[in-house]
Amino acid sequence: MNATPFNQHTHGGHTAYPDDHTFILAQPLIIRTAPEWTALTDPPQTLPAGSLVHYTNHIRTKMHSYIKLTTGYLPTADLRTHLQYGADSDPTTSLVPAIEPVLGHRYPLKGQFRLTQQRLDEHTAPSLTAPVLRTFKQGATIPYTAKLRTRHYGWLEVPHAAGNGYLPFLRYVAGIATYYGREKAGSKIVTRLIEPWTYDHNDRIRRHEDPRVPLRPTTEERSDFEHLASQIAKVAQPDAVLIGLINDTHFDSYNTEASAGTLRDLKAVSYFAKNYGLDAIVANGDLNDGVQTLDRTILDISRAVTALKLSETPFFITQGNHDDNSGFARYENGYRVGQVLTSQAALNLRNQHHSAQQIMPKTSGPAFYGKYRVSNSQISLILLDTFDIPDSAVDGYFKRNYDEAPTGLQWTGILQNIRHSRSRIRQAQADWFSQTMATLAPEEQVIVFTHDSIRSAVTDDAVGGFWTYDWFANNQQGAYAQVSSTLAAHRNQVISVMNGHTHVDDWSHDDGINWITTTCDAPDRRKTGHGQRKTATNSAWDVLVINPTQRRLSRFRYGWRDAAGSESRLRFALFGDGTDNRVPGLHEKLNKLRPAALTRNAILYNQKSKQTRQRWRGFRSNFDY
Structure with missing residues (x-):
């Protein structure tokens, strides 16, 4: 590292994050x-x-x-x-996950299972040779508190007053699962759920980063940092503000080598911020992947936040659709809210640290949004929550029915309160944003960060000339129109609107505003360049250099950058869009060939949300505003 950082004018100096017990x-x-x-x-x-x-x-x-x-x-x-x-919070306490095999691991989640087998024995242990406790007959509904997998069977943990029993509910033969019944979710019987071990490959991950230990750069990483710093030094003016930006890390200690490796990317951003000098860091949504049981998700979020604290720099984390674990609750736990990270828990994990408490308003109910003025500068960061959905449930399940109709697809709304299914800005947040923009100081310039696009869908098929197709943008609810019109009204003080979510680099200049999206940091979740290497790591994060006098935003990418490209509807139907790192098993492929009765909601969804040809413009470095 150079003896003197390129950014000696870091506004406000370092921010300490001491142990608060x-x-x-x-x-x-x-x-x-x-x-x-x-x-x-x-x-x-x-x-x-x-x-x-x-x-x-x-x-x-x-x-x-x-x-x-x-x-x-x-x-x-x-x-x-x-x-x-x-x-x-004790820095001497390890947060490195224990390497444990998938077979035999207990996945704590509650549910109900309806037996279709003629009869089935419950055992004292998850083994067919264990003593039998009792026998269930066809039609029985069995409550369970956890699931386990052995080599050939999936097991339900059934609670008793004196302990637990274990009931086999599926059998694997040559990779194909045969179920002995169906899951009961609310008033419905669900044919299948994704099993909780689907995204668990913990025993295959070779190395876990310790989030409490600062990055020790390799020779190649150090060279890349020096190159990045030299490029920034060429354009950064004395009044420049420098912001680290990383999004869609989808950090998961238990899934794949790539998902576990994004913790090193967070440590790399922190290392660069501390040793070269950044004014703030924004993790712009989907910090974690949200496909594990809640206990694992909470520990992973803590690991990610701990890595960001190494920066000794103000940092902020926006809400993404994966961050609250509602995807797990939806697909793996039958729409039950017990596996969802509540708003208060999210606040405790992501935004209790010193710098997050500096934004205004300090509390926003279930949503995290606000404004942070960079010290001794003209620049302010505005963070918005595009998944501004309150925690609510009926009888342990997600509340149904919309509060308002979406602006794009007119779906029937059975997924009302699942952040993993729709995007929303409530009126209170929109009113705060309008008031904040109306009271900006004359010299103040703002850069806006959201996970999902602020731009509303203009047709049922796509978002118009900008952005790849996105179900969330086509199903926005709440006061999006007010936020969009507020941005347009104050365009002269808006540097850009930054977001992620679509896992590809894209941009547009529309309504007098720069709209910029940053690709996914996780290399096995990008639409393009699947697994390809560009630097010492598979990273993809930015340093934003804002020169307020010149009114120019420059982006410098560490790692992978997307070129302009497209993907046809046919290719998407056959191979997906690259954003899901899960490889379907043989049994899953065979199940797709079986005819299934569709509900009215499913039929309407298939009619209205067909994937169109995706197009993106790729990475761009410089934007005037």
């Missing part, structure tokens, strides 16, 4: 009266997953570690299995 629960935990596993409070006092607690000190026993609260003791980890019950 907090612990965020990854699963429900019962408070103890003493640091002993059996010393439960009477009656038991259970804290839900996502809760944030403050503690005074740690206590270690032979089997567990505990923290001391004002109300008692809370277990934090099993020292025998290295299972972590939550995320500790």
Whole structure:
């Protein structure tokens, strides 16, 4: 690294993130009266997953570690299995996930299973040779609290007053699954759910980064950093503001080598910010992938945030459609909300740190949005939440029915409160944005960050001349029109609107505004360049250089950049668009050949959301505003 960073005018200096002695629960935990596993409070006092607690000190026993609260003791980890019950702010506590095999792992999730087999035995352990507890007959509905997989069977954990029983619910033969019944989701019987081990390849991942240890760049990485810094130094003026931008990391410690590797990219952004000098970092949505059980998702979010704290730079995380785990709840848990990361839990995990507390408004109900003025500059960052959907449920399931009609496709709205299915800006956020833009200082210039596009769909097939096809943009709800018109009214003070979500580099200059999207950081989730290498890593993140006097935005990419391209509807139908790294198994391909009865909603969805030819303009470096 050079002796002097190129950006010696970093506005506001470094931001420290000290240990604040907090612990965020990854699963429900019962408070103890003493640091002993059996010393439960009477009656038991259970804290839900996502809760944030403050503690005074740690206590270690032979089997567990505990923290001391004002109300008692809370277990934090099993020292025998290295299972972590939550995320500790203590920098000496490891956050590296334990390598554990998929076979035999317990996936905690609740559900109900309707038996179609004539009869089925429940066992004392997940093995057909274990003693039989009882026998269920065809038509029985069986509640379960977890799923497990052995080599040839999938198992349900069935609760009893004295313990748990285990019931086989599917059998694998040559990779093809045969089910012994159907999942019950609300008032419906669902033919199939995606099983929770589908995205679990933890035992195949060769290396996990430690999020608490700063990046130690390889020789090639160091050379790339030096090159990036030299390019930035050529254009950065004395009043320039520099922002690190990374989005769609889809970080997942348990899925693929690439999904686990994006934690190193977050550490790389932090390293560059700290050692070369950035004014802020924005992780613009889909920080995590949201395809694991809630306990794993909470730990992964904590790992990602910990990596960003290494930057000692103000950083902000916008809401993406994957971030709240509602995709897992929808596809793998039958529309139950028990696996969803609540708004309060998301606030505890992503936005309790010092710099996030500086944005205004400091609290926004379920949404995280606000404005951050870069110290001693004309530049402000505005962060909007395009998945501004409150937590709500009926009988443990997602609430149905729309509050308002979407602007694009007129679907029937069974996915009302699932962030993984639609985009929304509520009126309170839109009013705040209108007021904020109306009261900007005359010299103030703003750059807006959202995960999904602000631009509304103009036809049922695409978003017009800009942006690849996107179901979310074609199903926007709420006050999008107000936000769009506010941007247009104040275009002279808008540097650009930045977003991701579509996993491809694209841009447009429309309505007098620069609309820019950044490709996906995860290399196995991009529409183009699947797995190709451009630098020492498969990264794709930017440094934005804003020169307010020149009124110019320059983008410098570390890693992969997309060229202009397109994808036909036929290619999409046959091979997908590259944004899903899951390879369908043989049984899944065969299931697609079987005729299935479609509901009215499914028929309407297929008619209205057909994929059109996708086009994108690729990466562009410079934008005047």
